[in-house]
Amino acid sequence: AQSVSQHNHHVILSEAASLELGCNYSYGGTVNLFWYVQYPGQHLQLLLKYFSGDPLVKGIKGFEAEFIKSKFSFNLRKPSVQWSDTAEYFCAVNAGDSGGYQKVTFGTGTKLQVIP
């Protein structure tokens, strides 16, 4: 069975600070990896995804993530955060042999608060 760990539950940063949110997964086979963002009162939206190829993935709003297979990690980064990045961030994994790529496991989320 697959699992996802997000070690940072609540992060507080000042505007312009750099961000890195950790995500580790456990699964031995092929995976698709995702980062989703949930702004207050809204539903989840995709930030970026890794399917195959270049392990450094760029997403929307200046976010990027690096897939390191040897570390089972998919950390999210942004060089300079803005107040509008205040949200909850979820890492998710979709494993290849789990019901045809449909058994999706989410991490518990990281709440990011950016202080102006």
Add this chain to the structure above:
Amino acid sequence: EAQVTQNPRYLITVTGKKLTVTCSQNMNHEYMSWYRQDPGLGLRQIYYSMNVEVTDKGDVPEGYKVSRKEKRNFPLILESPSPNQTSLYFCASTSPESSYEQYFGPGTRLTVT
């Protein structure tokens, strides 16, 4: 506009009174899922469907039922709701063509008293 819709958005009900939350998508996606979101627990998958008449249990299926009679619709049924099913529920759809990116509905906040 491509979207996933859910109804109702808010629901307060009493223990034991059967309810259905509807979900519909207009993207012709094969796959659909239901999640519940609880503080500190993230999103947990309740049920998913790979196509019409094909459904399977996720991580927390107890107390829930689903059906997939049409490709676009995937209702969630609570036959006898209990207070521990008070939660925020999201429906989502996806397809291989979208690299399995999940498109989420707006959510249904359910309170069971």
